[in-house]
Amino acid sequence: MKEFNPSKPNNDLSFLPPDTSKTETVQILKQESKASAAIAELKGIAHIIPNQAILINAIVLQEAKDSSEIENIITTKDDLYKAVSSTVTKITPATKEVMFYREALYIGFQKVKQRGILSINDIIEIQKILIKNDAGIRTTQGTALVNDKTNEVIYTPPQSCDVIQRLLKNFVEYLNDEETSLVKMAVLHYQFETIHPFYDGNGRTGRIVNMLYLILKGYLDIPILYLSSYIIKNKSLYYELLLGVTKDNNWEKWILYILTGIEQTAKETIVKIKSIRELLEKTIETVKEKASKIYSKELVETLFVNPYCKVEFITKSVNVERKAASRYLHQLEEIGVLKSYKIGKENIFINTELIELLKQ
Structure with a gap:
């Protein structure tokens, strides 16, 4: 060589x-x-x-x-x-x-x-x-x-x-x-x-x-x-x-x-992947139990596809108007699924448990 x-x-x-x-x-x-x-x-x-x-x-x-x-x-x-x-x-x-x-x-x-x-x-x-x-x-x-x-x-x-x-x-x-x-x-x-x-x-x-x-x-x-x-x-x-x-x-x-x-x-x-699945199932159960009127599979999955979520993502995935989408997100915050904070004039809703899981 x-x-x-x-x-x-x-x-x-x-x-x-x-x-x-x-x-x-x-x-x-x-x-x-x-x-x-x-x-x-x-x-x-x-x-x-x-x-x-x-x-x-x-x-x-x-x-x-x-x-x-x-x-x-x-x-x-x-x-x-x-x-x-x-x-x-x-x-x-x-x-x-x-x-x-x-x-x-x-x-x-x-x-x-x-x-x-x-x-x-x-x-x-x-x-x-x-x-x-x-x-x-x-x-x-x-x-x-x-x-x-x-x-x-x-x-x-x-x-x-x-x-x-x-x-x-x-x-x-x-x-x-x-x-x-x-x-x-x-x-x-x-x-x-x-x-x-x-x-x-x-x-x-x-x-x-x-x-x-x-x-x-x-x-x-x-x-x-x-x-x-x-x-x-x-x-x-x-x-x-x-x-x-x-x-x-x-x-x-x-x-x-x-x-x-x-x-x-x-x-x-x-x-x-198993941890994400467990968290997804847990979130589905929480929303069904504490906010059953707004529950849908599409709604919960949107929070996992977009861990930083905003109104537009919900209007598209769940097919509702902005006012309803905003109400859904605030309800999800009230039951502890999301946490909101303001960037400029816009509210962003964070799936904090998923973010922590993904950071590991």
Whole structure:
């Protein structure tokens, strides 16, 4: 193997797939079995909440926040939910970045559901939504990954536009072929981050591609498993193992890291979904018992799809006039289901128990 030089462009990056003797070891196959079982349970458990928008909104927002945090874009959950609910006019730059991630993921999700493939152009569009510019795939030399503290070059990705295009073509062909495995997702994630095709937003784009792969290959029906919280907890190891594949062809440690992340994250998400379901059922019983005249399934579900709720959301979901919707929300506050506060001239009603659950 050639000696690794971090300052030398990695124009010799191999096409996919890699040597199976490196990616199908006994350890890897055992861990893939555990990860597959966990994600299969997650897929099934997701359906205990009939209104899937509740899960998509809650868990996509968590992923958007965590994935952006890996790039040192920090925002709070409260800021995010206010922004989603359009309850604020001034949104912080960090919150905007997270909202762009959410938008990019939704658009990618719609594309793979409609067409059953993910193209280079789709990936470019996802990155464009994230970054909000038209720079696209790198065409000029000079991109390198450096240590923030020491300014030392850690890795130099391929620099030639032709090489990047060829690698991306191979990437999407491998992604869309008939082979299906969680190991393959780990391989794809390494390859995308190592190609580093864009000037900015590669990490976030790559993490969205992970999710879209799970949808494409039927592991999940909706985008509810994300590795970003796991990566945050193990961030230095993430970068160390990525580089370990490039330097030492050490696929096993990298793949085991990703498969362990899938297993752990799936189990954590299962617990969260069960908690959301329990809170939903408890809220339904409370409203039936203490405000039976206004109870409807649509009303309660709206409070879970929009933890920061306002009159317009109720008028649309329950099909009542503004005056009635306002009365409903105040009644729900009186029985302890919601808590209101004023932003400008508008009252916002918070599903505080759900917010606390989602923050955990």
